[in-house]
Amino acid sequence: MASLAAMGLMEWSLPALAQGEEIIAFTDLPANFTTAGRGGRSLDTRTVQPSAFITPVDDFYLVQHYGQPTVDPATYKLRLTGFVSRPVDLTLDQLKRRPRAEVVAGFECGGSSNANQNRLCGNARWAGTSLSALLREAGPLPHGREVVFFGVDKGMESVTHGRGTQMVEQHFGRSMNIDDALKPEVLICWEMNGQPLVATHGAPVRLIVPGWYGVSNVKWLDHIHVQDTRYQGRFMSRDYVTLVGQQIGGETIWNETSVSRIRIKSVLSRLTRTGSRFTATGFVLHDGTPLRSVEVRIDNGPWQAARMDSQNTQFSWKLFTVDFNNVPAGEHTMTSRATDTNGVVQPEETALADKKTMWENNGQFVRKFTL
Numbered sequence: 001m002a003s004l005a006a007m008g009l010m011e012w013s014l015p016a017l018a019q020g021e022e023i024i025a026f027t028d029l030p031a032n033f034t035t036a037g038r039g040g041r042s043l044d045t046r047t048v049q050p051s052a053f054i055t056p057v058d059d060f061y062l063v064q065h066y067g068q069p070t071v072d073p074a075t076y077k078l079r080l081t082g083f084v085s086r087p088v089d090l091t092l093d094q095l096k097r098r099p100r101a102e103v104v105a106g107f108e109c110g111g112s113s114n115a116n117q118n119r120l121c122g123n124a125r126w127a128g129t130s131l132s133a134l135l136r137e138a139g140p141l142p143h144g145r146e147v148v149f150f151g152v153d154k155g156m157e158s159v160t161h162g163r164g165t166q167m168v169e170q171h172f173g174r175s176m177n178i179d180d181a182l183k184p185e186v187l188i189c190w191e192m193n194g195q196p197l198v199a200t201h202g203a204p205v206r207l208i209v210p211g212w213y214g215v216s217n218v219k220w221l222d223h224i225h226v227q228d229t230r231y232q233g234r235f236m237s238r239d240y241v242t243l244v245g246q247q248i249g250g251e252t253i254w255n256e257t258s259v260s261r262i263r264i265k266s267v268l269s270r271l272t273r274t275g276s277r278f279t280a281t282g283f284v285l286h287d288g289t290p291l292r293s294v295e296v297r298i299d300n301g302p303w304q305a306a307r308m309d310s311q312n313t314q315f316s317w318k319l320f321t322v323d324f325n326n327v328p329a330g331e332h333t334m335t336s337r338a339t340d341t342n343g344v345v346q347p348e349e350t351a352l353a354d355k356k357t358m359w360e361n362n363g364q365f366v367r368k369f370t371l
């Protein structure tokens, strides 16, 4: 664990400009674009994320579908129920006495996209305890195949089934199969960037599923339930669902899937010039599969390999840098693409034409600039 002073240095190491270095503004940014945080601190308005390797808590985006619940830490309990041999019921103190685990995880909302400048993302150092250890202690029964995570927050939902439309009050819920839930990197967290988790980001306790889209990281988590069927709550099966047409056996199959693992994406977030040298930086978000390459090109020039930042870890976002020399005056585009060792390549935007829903927009982001 880095000291707070060291983390503070890291936080501000990126935006600083070297002597003689100037920012080249991307011209595809809307005129009113700002990355102002909610903490009264503003980032450079001509660049998008990231401000640094670790996103400061106040600059980390926020999504809460049912508003923000109030949770009293004194009466808080985490329950683990369902098909387990030994159900669990832990106070916050009991939970915090469990073995500590940490992970640096970067994620984005499944609705983050080039069109909204990929602003719904961030990278933080999360600390808490292992979910798999807790699950194993509870002893999942053989038919306990699905693990559901409920938040304290709830809202009215209309649910249409055989008997017509009903209004029911539901907790925010997300689920995964037990093999995914038993992965060692999944944590029950109460710390973000070395500080106690704040209410907006899920205090007292949230789930962090490294490599998955933001929606999986259930905030205000107070109930884990193991069951034998799929959980089909709103945020698994009616919302955060991707509809994509796939050509299979000569016909279009309309596949509907629940937003889960992060689709590999790279975003160029900053361009600077020092004399005749141009330096572009950006970040990759992905599911944790090792990367094979991150490449950048100007206009339709050759793809050039980027250098990866030494702070990057398996589930962090991956910062990268690439240099170009002697770019001629005029209007240009700059594009990045990431590829993982499974051979999965970040697609061009046009390849996503058969994806009819807004989620999981990981198309190559063509930036524009003028010299």
Ligand SMILES: Nc1nc2c(c(=O)[nH]1)N[C@H]1C(S)=C(S)[C@@H](COP(=O)(O)O)O[C@H]1N2
Pocket (backbone or CB within 6 Å): 060, 061, 062, 063, 064, 065, 066, 108, 109, 110, 150, 151, 152, 153, 172, 200, 201, 202, 213, 214, 215, 216, 217, 218, 219, 220, 221
């Ligand atoms: N309990 C609860 N957890 C939640 C949500 C929510 O509305 N309620 N929103 C989810 C979504 S859609 C996203 S993108 C992330 C955002 O996490 P953040 O606000 O800490 O950035 O939280 C997820 N966890």
Ligand SMILES: [Mo]
Pocket (backbone or CB within 6 Å): 063, 108, 109, 110, 111, 214, 215
């Ligand atoms: Mo989200």
